[in-house]
Amino acid sequence: MHAPGPEAKKRLLRLRVNGRWREDAVSETALLVDYLREVAHLTGTKTGCDGGECGACTVLVDGEAVPSCITLAVRCEGRSVETIEALATQGRLGRLQRAFHEKLGAQCGFCTPGMIMAAEALLRHNPQPTDDEIRAALSGNLCRCTGYVKIIESVKAATETVHDR
Amino acid sequence: MSAPLPQFRLAAPRTVTEAVAAYRDHPGSRFIAGGTDLLVNMRRGIGNPTYLVDLSGIDELAEIRITDDGVTIGAGVTIAALAQNDVIVARYRALAQAAAAIAGPGHRTMGTVGGNLCLDTRCIYYNQSEWWRSANAYCLKNRGDSCHVAPQGQRCHAAFCGDVAPALLALGAEIDISGTRGTRRIFLSQLYVEDGKAHLALADGELVTAVHLPPDPPASAYAKIRTRAAIDFPLAGVAVALETSGADIVSLRLALTGTNSRPFLLAGTEAFAGRCIDDKLLNEVDRLVQKQVQPMRTTITSANYRRVAAAALARRLITTLGTAGAA
Ligand SMILES: Cc1cc2nc3c(=O)[nH]c(=O)nc-3n(C[C@H](O)[C@H](O)[C@H](O)COP(=O)(O)OP(=O)(O)OC[C@H]3O[C@@H](n4cnc5c(N)ncnc54)[C@H](O)[C@@H]3O)c2cc1C
Ligand code: SF4
Numbered sequence A: 001m002h003a004p005g006p007e008a009k010k011r012l013l014r015l016r017v018n019g020r021w022r023e024d025a026v027s028e029t030a031l032l033v034d035y036l037r038e039v040a041h042l043t044g045t046k047t048g049c050d051g052g053e054c055g056a057c058t059v060l061v062d063g064e065a066v067p068s069c070i071t072l073a074v075r076c077e078g079r080s081v082e083t084i085e086a087l088a089t090q091g092r093l094g095r096l097q098r099a100f101h102e103k104l105g106a107q108c109g110f111c112t113p114g115m116i117m118a119a120e121a122l123l124r125h126n127p128q129p130t131d132d133e134i135r136a137a138l139s140g141n142l143c144r145c146t147g148y149v150k151i152i153e154s155v156k157a158a159t160e161t162v163h164d165r
Numbered sequence B: 001m002s003a004p005l006p007q008f009r010l011a012a013p014r015t016v017t018e019a020v021a022a023y024r025d026h027p028g029s030r031f032i033a034g035g036t037d038l039l040v041n042m043r044r045g046i047g048n049p050t051y052l053v054d055l056s057g058i059d060e061l062a063e064i065r066i067t068d069d070g071v072t073i074g075a076g077v078t079i080a081a082l083a084q085n086d087v088i089v090a091r092y093r094a095l096a097q098a099a100a101a102i103a104g105p106g107h108r109t110m111g112t113v114g115g116n117l118c119l120d121t122r123c124i125y126y127n128q129s130e131w132w133r134s135a136n137a138y139c140l141k142n143r144g145d146s147c148h149v150a151p152q153g154q155r156c157h158a159a160f161c162g163d164v165a166p167a168l169l170a171l172g173a174e175i176d177i178s179g180t181r182g183t184r185r186i187f188l189s190q191l192y193v194e195d196g197k198a199h200l201a202l203a204d205g206e207l208v209t210a211v212h213l214p215p216d217p218p219a220s221a222y223a224k225i226r227t228r229a230a231i232d233f234p235l236a237g238v239a240v241a242l243e244t245s246g247a248d249i250v251s252l253r254l255a256l257t258g259t260n261s262r263p264f265l266l267a268g269t270e271a272f273a274g275r276c277i278d279d280k281l282l283n284e285v286d287r288l289v290q291k292q293v294q295p296m297r298t299t300i301t302s303a304n305y306r307r308v309a310a311a312a313l314a315r316r317l318i319t320t321l322g323t324a325g326a327a
C-alpha cells in the first residue's frame, strides 16, 4: 500500500499512563490508541472509525479530551494520559461509569469509554454543566445506539452524585 | 491495530529556524502541527511523507500578542485557545465564532491556526479510504488521471473548507511566512490559489508563522452551514465585517469558504459605501455572492444548494450586524 520510506525509528517514550510513569520503546509512527491497546494493554479505549471522525478513542492528555487515533504516541513524551481504566478505583466504578450504568447511557457500549472520558474532562473544568454545555462537550462523540438522550441524562446524573471522584 | 502509517521519521525542532532547516535537509518532508488533518489523510494513504517536521514544540509559534498595532496570532495557537481568547471574543467576533464552529472539541484542542489556514482541500471522491479510492481509479488530485466531478476538465475542484480563513480575510489579516530564503509578509488573500490540487502559494519548505490583524476592527460575524451541527466541515461559510456610521455603511467586507478551491473576499463590496442596509442592497449582495462562488459537486449536497445557502448566510449576517450597529 505505501511505498517503503525510511525505516521508522523506535524511541524510548516516557509518559504517565493512568497515574503511573512508564517507559516503552515505541515507533515514531505509532498512534496513541495503538500504543495504549497493544503496548500498555489498555483495551478499554476503542477505535470506531478510520481516523478522527467518531470520538470512540477519546482519552485525556494532560486533562484534555482528545482523539487518540490521530495523536502520535511519541508526542505524549512527559505527559499524563488517562483512559477509561483510570476511573474505577479498587473495584468501584467512578461516578460517570455508575451513572451510565444506572441511567442506561450505554447500549452496545462501544462509544461509552470515549463518551465518559469526554464527560470526565468537562466535569473537571465545570462540575455543574447545563444540558447545553454537556451537549457541546460531547459533540465530537458519535453514538449509533442510544439517541443521545440517555447519555445526556447519565452525565447529568453523575453531577448530582456526591462521590469520591 | 490500526493500519500502519507510512514509515516516516519525526523531527521536533524548538525554533522556526530549526524547523526550516530540518525541512530543507530532508526531501519529502511535511510540516505537522495538530495533525488533525494531515494524520487523517495519511491514515487513508494520501501523501507519503518520509519526514515530518513537528511544529508543536515551537514556543514562539504558540502566542497571541495584543499591542497598539493590533493582534498577532502565532500559527501554533490552538483553535480552542483562539476561540476562548477574551480579546478575540470581544472584538474580533467573526474569528472567535469561526474557531468555535470547527470540528469537535477534541479537534479544537489539538488543531492549530496554521494547520487550519493550510488545510488540504476536500472532495467526496478524495476524503475516502485507500480501498475506496483505488476501486474508483483514484482521481486527478491524487494518483489518478481524471476528475470524477468535472471529467472533461483538467482541473481539480476540491473545496477549501477551513473556517478561520474567511473570518481573517474579512478582518483584513496579513500573514508572516518563513522559509530557506528568509521571511516575508503578505495579505492572507495572497496565500490562496483557485486550484484544488495546489491551493497554497507557499514555496516548498515555507511555513506560515503568524497572522496579524489591524487594531480597532469593525463589527464582524461568521456563520456556516453543515450537515450536522458539530464535527462537519462547512458546506458554505461566510464572514462579514461591517463598519457603519448611523444607518450608512462605511465599509463592508465579506469572505467565503467551502464553495471554491480557495477562501476569497467577495469583489465589488466597495460600491456599498455610503448606502444603507435595505432590501435592494441585500439583493445586490445576494447576486454578487451567487455569481462569484463556484461550488461543484464535491459534497453530498448539490452545488446549487451551497450557492443559494452562501447567499442566504450573507444576507442574514449583514442584516444582523446592521441591526446591532443601529441599536
Ligand atoms: C472529523 C473532523 C472534522 C473537522 N471539521 C472541521 C471544520 O468544521 N472546520 C475546519 O476548519 N476544520 C475541520 N477539521 C480539520 C482540522 O481539525 C482543523 O482544520 C485544524 O485546525 C487543522 O489544524 P492542525 O494543526 O491539526 O493541522 P495539521 O493536520 O497539522 O496540518 C494541516 C496541513 O497544514 C500544514 N501545516 C500545518 N501548520 C502549518 C504552518 N504553520 N505552515 C504551513 N503549513 C502548515 C500541514 O503540513 C498539513 O498539510 C476537521 C477535522 C476532522 C478530523
Ligand atoms: S474535484 Fe475531481 S480531482 Fe479534485 S478531488 Fe474531487 S474528484 Fe478528485
Ligand code: FES
Pocket (backbone or CB within 6 Å): A046, A047, A048, A049, A050, A051, A052, A053, A054, A055, A056, A057, A058, A067, A068, A069, A070
Ligand atoms: S477512532 Fe478516533 S475518532 Fe474514531
Ligand code: FES
Pocket (backbone or CB within 6 Å): A105, A106, A107, A108, A109, A110, A111, A112, A142, A143, A144, A145, A146
Ligand atoms: S452505545 Fe452503542 S454506539 Fe453508543
